[in-house]
Amino acid sequence: MKHKYKINIDPPVPSDAQIDRHKDFGRTLAAYHNLTQPIYRKPLYKNPKAFIGLVLILTIAGLVFWAVEDEEKEKAKEKELMELPMDVKMAQENSFLKAPAQGIALQRVGFDIVGNKAQKITLNDGSVLTIPANAFELPSDMQPENVYLQATQAHSIAEVIAMGLPMQTDGKLIDPAKILEIKAFVPHAIGSRKEVTLAPGTKITIEVPVADNALQARQLFTLDPKTHVWNSAATAPIQPQPKRSNRVSLDPNDGFGVVEYDAKGHVIPKPKANTPKDEQPIQVLQFEMAQLGIVCLGELQGQPIGSVTYKARFTDPAGQPLRLLTLYGITKRRNTVAFLWPKSADFAFDLQVAPNLPNSYVGFLPDGRLATISNVGALDDSQDVHVLQMQVSAAPVKDLQELTQLIDGLAGL
Amino acid sequence: MKSTLNEKRMKTLERQRLNDTQLQQELRLVEDAQKDPRRFGVLYEKYYKQIYLFVYKRAGEQDLAGDITAQVFLKAMVSLPKYSYRGVPFSAWLYRIASNEVNQHFRNAKGDRTISIEKTQVDKVMGMVDEDKASDLSELYLEVMLETLHEMEPEDIELIELRFFEDRPFSEVGFIVGITENNAKVKVYRIVERLRKRLKAKLGGNYEA
Numbered sequence: 001m002k003h004k005y006k007i008n009i010d011p012p013v014p015s016d017a018q019i020d021r022h023k024d025f026g027r028t029l030a031a032y033h034n035l036t037q038p039i040y041r042k043p044l045y046k047n048p049k050a051f052i053g054l055v056l057i058l059t060i061a062g063l064v065f066w067a068v069e070d071e072e073k074e075k076a077k078e079k080e081l082m083e084l085p086m087d088v089k090m091a092q093e094n095s096f097l098k099a100p101a102q103g104i105a106l107q108r109v110g111f112d113i114v115g116n117k118a119q120k121i122t123l124n125d126g127s128v129l130t131i132p133a134n135a136f137e138l139p140s141d142m143q144p145e146n147v148y149l150q151a152t153q154a155h156s157i158a159e160v161i162a163m164g165l166p167m168q169t170d171g172k173l174i175d176p177a178k179i180l181e182i183k184a185f186v187p188h189a190i191g192s193r194k195e196v197t198l199a200p201g202t203k204i205t206i207e208v209p210v211a212d213n214a215l216q217a218r219q220l221f222t223l224d225p226k227t228h229v230w231n232s233a234a235t236a237p238i239q240p241q242p243k244r245s246n247r248v249s250l251d252p253n254d255g256f257g258v259v260e261y262d263a264k265g266h267v268i269p270k271p272k273a274n275t276p277k278d279e280q281p282i283q284v285l286q287f288e289m290a291q292l293g294i295v296c297l298g299e300l301q302g303q304p305i306g307s308v309t310y311k312a313r314f315t316d317p318a319g320q321p322l323r324l325l326t327l328y329g330i331t332k333r334r335n336t337v338a339f340l341w342p343k344s345a346d347f348a349f350d351l352q353v354a355p356n357l358p359n360s361y362v363g364f365l366p367d368g369r370l371a372t373i374s375n376v377g378a379l380d381d382s383q384d385v386h387v388l389q390m391q392v393s394a395a396p397v398k399d400l401q402e403l404t405q406l407i408d409g410l411a412g413l
Numbered sequence: 414m415k416s417t418l419n420e421k422r423m424k425t426l427e428r429q430r431l432n433d434t435q436l437q438q439e440l441r442l443v444e445d446a447q448k449d450p451r452r453f454g455v456l457y458e459k460y461y462k463q464i465y466l467f468v469y470k471r472a473g474e475q476d477l478a479g480d481i482t483a484q485v486f487l488k489a490m491v492s493l494p495k496y497s498y499r500g501v502p503f504s505a506w507l508y509r510i511a512s513n514e515v516n517q518h519f520r521n522a523k524g525d526r527t528i529s530i531e532k533t534q535v536d537k538v539m540g541m542v543d544e545d546k547a548s549d550l551s552e553l554y555l556e557v558m559l560e561t562l563h564e565m566e567p568e569d570i571e572l573i574e575l576r577f578f579e580d581r582p583f584s585e586v587g588f589i590v591g592i593t594e595n596n597a598k599v600k601v602y603r604i605v606e607r608l609r610k611r612l613k614a615k616l617g618g619n620y621e622a
Contacts, residue, residue: 004563005527005562005563005570006473006525007530007559008528008530009531010530011529014465014478019461019462022479022483023457025457025486028483028490029450031487032450
C-alpha cells in the first residue's frame with residue numbers, strides 16, 4: 001500500500017534568526033498560567049475587573065429578577081381574580097362546601113343516653129326518635145351508658161347553607177321540608193369524643209309531624225357521606241300517623257329532651273300539660289334510619305337544572321369582578337338552594353335555577369361578607385357574558401341569625 | 414559552504430551526549446522547574462532550537478513548526494510535575510512530546526506528513542545497505558529510498574528518521590516512539606532488509622513491486 005508523504009530533499013535549514021522569531025518563553029508561560037490558574041483561583045479583591053464585572057452581573061440579574069417578580073405579582077393578582085384557591089377547588093370536587101364565616105353554624109342538640117336501653121327522644125319540633133336497646137356498635141372497653149347522641153336540624157335556606165349541603169340530585173333540586181342529621185359519640189380521650197355507628201341490623205325510627213297537604217309529594221333522601229350525593233330512599237316506610245298532637249314545646253315538663261325509664265327500659269310518659277281545646281291532630285310521617293348520618297324529607301322540583309348554560313360575571317357596585325368562594329341560586333317561593341361553583345370571575349353554569357321565576361343569587365367573599373343580587377329575570381341568549389352587579393354587605397356575616405335575615409330580606413323571597 | 418541539516422544534527426548530537434555531571438545538572442534544572450514554572454525558561458532556551466528543527470523536518474513549514482513547538486513546550490510545562498528520569502536524557506522526553514504533537518496535528522488536519530531527507534544521509538544509509546558497495550549509485554539509492562518510504566507505515570518512517578537521519582541511539586528511538594529498545598532494533602533491521610531486497614532487485618533488474 002502506498003502512503004502519501006510530502007518528501008523534501010535537502011530542505012533549507014531555517015537560520016537562527018528565523019527560529020528565534022518563534023521563540024517566546026513569556027507567551028508560553030502566560031499560556032501555562034491561563035491553563036493551570038483560572039481566573040476564579042485568584043481572590044476577587046486582587047482582580048478589580050472581575051470584581052466589578054461580577055457586581056455588574058449581579059446588579060443586572062437582580063434588576064431582571066425584580067422586574068420579572070413584579071410582573072409575576074401582577075399576573076398573580078389577575079389570576080387570583082380569575083381563579084379560586086386550591087382548597088375551594090377541592091371542595092368543589094367534593095361538591096360539598098361550608099360557608100366561609102365561622103359563626104354561621106347550626107345549633108346542635110345533644111343527649112346523654114344509655115346505650116343498652118331502648119329509649120325515645122323528643123326534639124324541639126316535635127319529632128320523636130325511637131332508639132332500640134344496644135343500637136350502637138361500641139368499642140369493647142366502653143361502658144354502654146356513655147353514649148352521646150347529637151341531632152341537628154335544618155329547615156330554611158340559610159340553615160341549608162350553614163350545613164353546606166348540596167341540594168341537587170339527578171339534575172333536579174330538592175325542596176327540603178326537613179333535614180335531620182343524627183350522630184352518636186362515645187368518650188375517646190380527655191376533651192374529645194369518638195363517633196360510633198349503628199350496630200348491624202339496627203334501625204332508628206323517626207316520627208316527624210308534617211302538614212296534611214305535603215304527604216304525597218314528600219320523599220326521603222339519604223346523603224352518601226363519601227360522595228355527598230343524595231340517594232332517594234323511596235323504599236323506606238313513610239306512613240301517616242294521625243291523631244298526634246302538633247304541640248311543640250321546649251319546656252322540659254312537656255317531655256322535651258328529658259327521658260325517664262322504668263325498670264324494663266321503657267319510657268315513663270310525662271304527664272301532659274293542659275292541652276288547648278282547639279288543638280287539632282296533624283299527620284305524622286314515620287321512617288327508619290339504617291345508618292347514622294343525614295336524611296332529608298323533601299320534594300323533588302320538576303324543572304331540571306343545568307339545562308341552559310350561561311356565562312356570568314358577578315361584580316361589585318363599582319363594576320369590579322368579585323371573587324366568590326361560594327354561590328347559591330335561590331328561587332322565589334321555593335325553600336331550596338342551588339349550589340353553583342364559581343371557578344373564576346367569568347364562569348359558566350345554569351343561571352336560571354327556575355326559568356319561569358325570578359332568581360336571586362347569594363355568594364360569600366373570602367372575608368365572609370355576603371354578596372347578593374335579586375330578581376334576575378330571563379337572560380338574553382345573544383350576550384356572551386352576563387354582567388350581574390351584586391350588593392355587598394358592609395361587614396362579614398357574623399352568625400346564622402344575620403344570614404337568615406339577609407336572605408329573607410332579598411326581594412322576591 | 415551551505416550548512417546542511419545533517420551538519421546541524423551532528424552538532425546537536427554532540428551536545429546531547431551528556432556525561433554524568435551534565436546529567437546531574439540537567440536533572441537539577443528539571444527539579445527547579447518542577448518547583449517554579451518560571452525556571453523552565455532555562456530548559457526552554459536550551460532545547461528550543463533542536464525541538465524546533467525536529468518539528469520543522471516533519472512539518473515542512475516554519476510557521477507551523479513554530480506553532481507546534483510552542484505547543485510542545487506548553488505541554489511539557491503542564492506535564493513536568495509528573496516527569497521522572499528513566500535512563501534517557503530530558504531532551505528525549507521533549508522529543509517524545511514533539512513526535513506526538515506532530516502526529517496529532519496531521520491526524521487533525523488530515524494533511525500529508527513531510528519527510529525531510531538529505532542526499533548525503535541517503536547515500537550513507539544505502540551504502541550500509543548495499544553489500545556490493547557499488548560506486549556512483551547515488552541516484553539509484555535515492556530512487557530506492559523514495560520508493561521504499563512511500564510504502565512504509567508512518568510508524569516505520571518515524572524509526573527511519575530517528576535512527577538513520579538523526580542518528581539516535583536505539584534506547585532513545587525506543588523511548589520516543591514508545592516501544593522497547595529491542596523492539597526498535599528488530600523493526601529497524603526489518604526495514605534495512607526491505608531496502609536491501611529492493612536495491613538488489615533494482616540492480617538485478619527483476620524487482621517487482
